[in-house]
Amino acid sequence: MxxxxxxxxxxxxxxxxxxxxxxxxxxVSGQAKYTYDVHRPGMLYGKVFRSPYAHAKVVxxxxxxxxxxxxxxxxxxxxxxxxxxxxxxxxxxAVAAVDEPTAEDAVRAIRVKFQQLPHLVSDAEPPKGSxxxxxxxxxxxxxxxxxxxxxxxxxxxxxxxxxLIKKASEDDLNMLKADGATDAVLEAIRSATLHPxxxxxxxxxxxxxxxxxxxxxxxxxxxxxxxxxxxYGIPVITHCCLESHGSISEWTDNEHLFTxxxxxxxxxxxxxxxxxxxxxxxxxxxxxxxxxxxFGSKFSPDRWGIFTAEVSRKAGGKPVRxxxxxxxxxxxxxxxxxxxxxxxxxxxxxxxxxxxxxxxWGTGGPGGGGMPPIPYVxxxxxxxxxxxxxxxxxxxxxxWRAPNHPQAAVLTMCALDDLAAKLNLDPVEFFGKNLNxxxxxxxxxxxELNIASELMGWKQKWHPRGQNASGDTARGVxxxxxxxxxxxxxxxxxxxxxxxxxxxxxxxSQDLGTGTRTCILMVAADTLGIPMDAIQLQIGDTxxxxxxxxxxxxxxxxVTSSTRRASVDARDALFAKVAPALxxxxxxxxxxxxxxxxxxxxxxxxxxxxxxxxxxxxxxxMRGKNPDKNKPPDLTNSGVGGVQMAEVEVDxxxxxxxxxxxxxxxxxxxxxxxxxxxxxxxGALIMGISYSLFEEKVMDPVTGxxxxxxxxxxxxxxxxxxxELVVHMMTGKGYDERxxxxxxxxxxxxxxxxxxxxxxxxxxxxxPFLPLTPDRVLNALEQKAGA
Amino acid sequence: xxxxxxxNLKDANHSSESPGVSRRDFLKISGISVAVPxxxxxxxxxxxxxxxPVYGPGKVPMEFAINGKSYKADLEPRVTLLDALRDxxxxxxxxxxxxxxxxxxxxxxxxxxxxxxCSVLAIExxxxxxxxxxxxxxxxxxxxxxxxxxxxxxxxxxxxxxxxVVACKAFLDRHPHPTPEDIRRGLSGNICRCGxxxxxxxxxxxxxxxxx
Numbered sequence: 001m002x003x004x005x006x007x008x009x010x011x012x013x014x015x016x017x018x019x020x021x022x023x024x025x026x027x028v029s030g031q032a033k034y035t036y037d038v039h040r041p042g043m044l045y046g047k048v049f050r051s052p053y054a055h056a057k058v059v060x061x062x063x064x065x066x067x068x069x070x071x072x073x074x075x076x077x078x079x080x081x082x083x084x085x086x087x088x089x090x091x092x093x094a095v096a097a098v099d100e101p102t103a104e105d106a107v108r109a110i111r112v113k114f115q116q117l118p119h120l121v122s123d124a125e126p127p128k129g130s131x132x133x134x135x136x137x138x139x140x141x142x143x144x145x146x147x148x149x150x151x152x153x154x155x156x157x158x159x160x161x162x163x164l165i166k167k168a169s170e171d172d173l174n175m176l177k178a179d180g181a182t183d184a185v186l187e188a189i190r191s192a193t194l195h196p197x198x199x200x201x202x203x204x205x206x207x208x209x210x211x212x213x214x215x216x217x218x219x220x221x222x223x224x225x226x227x228x229x230x231x232y233g234i235p236v237i238t239h240c241c242l243e244s245h246g247s248i249s250e251w252t253d254n255e256h257l258f259t260x261x262x263x264x265x266x267x268x269x270x271x272x273x274x275x276x277x278x279x280x281x282x283x284x285x286x287x288x289x290x291x292x293x294x295f296g297s298k299f300s301p302d303r304w305g306i307f308t309a310e311v312s313r314k315a316g317g318k319p320v321r322x323x324x325x326x327x328x329x330x331x332x333x334x335x336x337x338x339x340x341x342x343x344x345x346x347x348x349x350x351x352x353x354x355x356x357x358x359x360x361w362g363t364g365g366p367g368g369g370g371m372p373p374i375p376y377v378x379x380x381x382x383x384x385x386x387x388x389x390x391x392x393x394x395x396x397x398x399x400w401r402a403p404n405h406p407q408a409a410v411l412t413m414c415a416l417d418d419l420a421a422k423l424n425l426d427p428v429e430f431f432g433k434n435l436n437x438x439x440x441x442x443x444x445x446x447x448e449l450n451i452a453s454e455l456m457g458w459k460q461k462w463h464p465r466g467q468n469a470s471g472d473t474a475r476g477v478x479x480x481x482x483x484x485x486x487x488x489x490x491x492x493x494x495x496x497x498x499x500x501x502x503x504x505x506x507x508x509s510q511d512l513g514t515g516t517r518t519c520i521l522m523v524a525a526d527t528l529g530i531p532m533d534a535i536q537l538q539i540g541d542t543x544x545x546x547x548x549x550x551x552x553x554x555x556x557x558x559v560t561s562s563t564r565r566a567s568v569d570a571r572d573a574l575f576a577k578v579a580p581a582l583x584x585x586x587x588x589x590x591x592x593x594x595x596x597x598x599x600x601x602x603x604x605x606x607x608x609x610x611x612x613x614x615x616x617x618x619x620x621x622m623r624g625k626n627p628d629k630n631k632p633p634d635l636t637n638s639g640v641g642g643v644q645m646a647e648v649e650v651d652x653x654x655x656x657x658x659x660x661x662x663x664x665x666x667x668x669x670x671x672x673x674x675x676x677x678x679x680x681x682x683g684a685l686i687m688g689i690s691y692s693l694f695e696e697k698v699m700d701p702v703t704g705x706x707x708x709x710x711x712x713x714x715x716x717x718x719x720x721x722x723x724e725l726v727v728h729m730m731t732g733k734g735y736d737e738r739x740x741x742x743x744x745x746x747x748x749x750x751x752x753x754x755x756x757x758x759x760x761x762x763x764x765x766x767x768p769f770l771p772l773t774p775d776r777v778l779n780a781l782e783q784k785a786g787a
Numbered sequence: 788x789x790x791x792x793x794x795n796l797k798d799a800n801h802s803s804e805s806p807g808v809s810r811r812d813f814l815k816i817s818g819i820s821v822a823v824p825x826x827x828x829x830x831x832x833x834x835x836x837x838x839x840p841v842y843g844p845g846k847v848p849m850e851f852a853i854n855g856k857s858y859k860a861d862l863e864p865r866v867t868l869l870d871a872l873r874d875x876x877x878x879x880x881x882x883x884x885x886x887x888x889x890x891x892x893x894x895x896x897x898x899x900x901x902x903x904x905c906s907v908l909a910i911e912x913x914x915x916x917x918x919x920x921x922x923x924x925x926x927x928x929x930x931x932x933x934x935x936x937x938x939x940x941x942x943x944x945x946x947x948x949x950x951x952v953v954a955c956k957a958f959l960d961r962h963p964h965p966t967p968e969d970i971r972r973g974l975s976g977n978i979c980r981c982g983x984x985x986x987x988x989x990x991x992x993x994x995x996x997x998x999x
Binding site: 020021023024025027028029030031032033034036037039045099100101240241242243244290291292293295325326512513514675676678679682683684685686687690710711712716717718719720722725 | 863865866870873874877878879880881882883884885886887889890892919920921923924929933936937938940941942943944945946947948949952970971972974975977978979980981982983984985986987988
């Protein structure tokens with residue numbers, strides 16, 4: 001049996017090193033091509049008439065004037081008369097024309113009559129008694145559970161208890177399977193009780209989404225030495241990918257579609273387009289070289305991806321480009337659900353946590369959304385939770401890096417930090433005391449907490465709340481903990497060694513800017529003992545073996561595992577051909593420094609090129625897979641922990657918060673590329689500062705529209721907002737041997753809670769909701785002064 | 788805001804040789820209503836006692852001087868420099884992100900000054916020397932700013948990167964020895980979503996130390 005295991009530290013040259021990303025030169029020189037840059041011969045430009053109303057019925061559509069305009073090549077009704085629109089900005093009619101200005105003119109010439117319906121765009125605390133009891137589940141609700149990483153056994157029991165609104169179709173089941181539903185969950189869905197009468201009832205905007213009790217919370221609260229109560233929250237934010245969503249589609253003949261699409265899920269796109277377009281998935285080719293940001297929002301072709309292909313069909317198969325405009329991108333192409341909670345927590349005098357109670361609510365738009373996993377990280381022995389999902393008209397939610405975890409971190413870590421303050425305990429001591437409640441990860445967290453404290457200079461910087469102010473400036477520090485899964489996704493790849501010594505590797509994956517290309521090449525090059533630039537890597541096309549969508553921090557584990565297996569098998573096939581020439585058994589050979597040589601005898605070798613010539617005329621191709629039970633060991637793993645600390649300075653006259661320093665200490669098993677791993681953490685801290693201080697999707701209650709659908713008023717952090725950042729990756733013994741674990745989600749979870757806690761430490765009072773804008777800070781200060 | 792934005796504003800009133808509609812001309816004609824046929828050349832109209840050329844609304848022949856080369860295209864006067872570069876001239880390094888001068892992803896140099904190409908009309912950019920990110924490579928060698936971006940891992944998804952590279956080059960040309968404060972202020976007109984600012988900061992510091 002070949003040895004697929006990751007080589008140990010003495011036997012690897014690239015894995016674990018700091019390697020410059022291979023696609024950086026193309027990106028810095030403007031040569032990297034993105035979907036938005038694709039310019040196909042004869043390409044038409046598409047634009048879309050969108051609903052100005054948040055909730056309305058389409059009454060009539062008149063496209064006659066647009067049809068007559070010179071240069072207009074196709075008009076496609078997306079949602080015809082009778083359709084109900086659930087958010088402003090939703091697609092009604094798509095147009096393709098010879099150039100963009102003409103398409104814009106045509107959209108302006110379309111007349112649509114709407115019947116407006118009452119809308120709700122607020123996610124304020126639900127009125128008492130407004131929430132409907134939990135009812136049977138929709139397929140969307142089950143998909144939400146998968147997004148939220150609800151354990152399979154819990155999903156099965158929920159499905160068995162509540163039943164379904166309607167029977168799941170085979171497509172529903174396939175979709176859920178693709179999103180990670182286990183066989184047990186699928187079986188539970190198939191055999192679930194159906195409650196078709198419920199879907200006929202007009203749904204309330206407020207739905208009781210979860211209620212749970214663990215232990216005896218009433219008794220625990222009664223016996224507690226300290227109880228802290230507070231209100232916490234984190235609003236809806238958008239993904240704001242710099243490359244907006246969209247695609248360029250063309251029909252190469254009546255039955256075959258060629259699509260360029262901005263996607264995190266290249267290999268998964270044909271299966272999602274086949275049914276709506278009524279062609280076999282195999283007739284759909286998808287290509288993407290680079291993607292300008294996804295962050296969880298680009299897994300599906302989306303309705304606009306489907307109708308771009310429909311419009312192309314109407315235009316005689318000509319290529320049609322529809323990329324969302326910036327305002328639409330912010331309005332409809334993804335939002336992170338909000339979460340708010342009234343939390344009560346209790347502890348013994350020494351800080352031992354004993355009870356948690358939360359009444360939470362939040363919105364994920366029309367779908368409502370689920371309860372964040374609270375209390376987060378710390379399994380407090382006695383708990384009572386209730387969650388109300390608000391279904392409203394703000395637009396659909398999408399997975400946003402670490403779905404539900406940043407919300408859970410804010411609701412939990414801020415409440416616990418307030419309790420520590422009430423007990424007059426240093427949070428490092430308080431959280432450290434309760435690390436046994438993190439169970440499996442206790443030792444990791446303890447190690448990380450110590451390193452983070454050291455790197456932050458916590459001992460010197462921490463003072464009891466509100467006791468570190470001079471004049472109109474107050475300083476404070478705060479911390480938070482987080483966790484994530486991150487096991488490698490399914491991935492196939494083909495590695496070919498040619499007789500002339502050239503090597504190629506093909507995989508239907510995508511590089512989101514996380515360094516996927518670089519990591520694949522590092523693993524292949526390390527295994528074959530040749531330089532990275534001696535391997536031609538081809539990703540981003542459905543003509544290559546399928547590899548999973550890049551979500552949930554599963555890419556690095558998936559692609560490196562399949563690459564390792566393919567590389568080992570190809571190498572061993574080469575050894576078998578080379579062994580006779582060197583007069584040894586093939587298991588006595590190794591690949592080092594561009595040579596195939598006899599282990600322990602550096603005088604007996606062939607150069608890589610000479611060795612490959614022994615293949616004869618035929619190249620050798622090996623398929624690597626992940627997972628692959630027949631080729632152990634499992635090269636990937638699941639479950640990481642991280643600790644982050646923030647230091648802030650608050651101007652108590654203006655309410656302006658400045659982050660002065662952030663520290664991230666993170667584990668993710670075996671780090672393939674330290675350089676890009678650190679960049680992931682820096683990026684996550686920066687994104688975290690952005691959502692902690694600035695970001696919020698602001699809705700107008702009167703018109704139901706988003707008020708800040710641009711990049712001036714939907715503000716992202718700029719260079720001027722970024723403080724000193726310190727990143728420490730946990731590596732070496734205890735980490736390396738766990739295998740490869742993803743890193744996209746974990747470091748973006750904690751910044752909100754860490755920064756909010758630092759502000760509370762600085763000004764001596766909690767600012768309940770993110771973002772920590774000057775008005776909110778001043779309000780909190782005023783309430784403190786009045787109290 | 789860019790530190791040289793004021794200079795750009797001054798430049799909006801460009802020289803009289805330009806066939807574009809100057810701000811002053813626009814003010815003159817904006818109050819009058821003229822039926823304009825679909826012709827290529829300018830139509831002269833009397834406005835405020837002077838002859839003023841009016842272009843469009845149809846396509847107008849235009850000429851550009853981009854990266855030392857001359858380009859021709861027929862474009863409507865409402866087309867931006869960014870869309871002309873990307874959709875007509877296939878220079879796609881500058882990216883369309885916000886399309887209204889908020890994010891800097893479309894930054895190019897015009898008259899050697901950084902501008903947001905999404906907010907310059909193509910017709911006004913005619914005959915002015917335009918430099919895009921594509922031209923920063925010389926003889927296959929990356930510009931020192933580009934090299935520093937590569938070495939310091941200053942790009943992730945890379946969509947903001949070309950605009951940032953051009954903005955950094957222009958910034959360093961003017962401020963060869965910037966303080967950290969200069970860097971923070973001078974480059975706050977470009978936005979990154981992945982959070983590559985740490986790498987960008989290190990890249991600029993590296994070039995400033997070595998010299999571009």
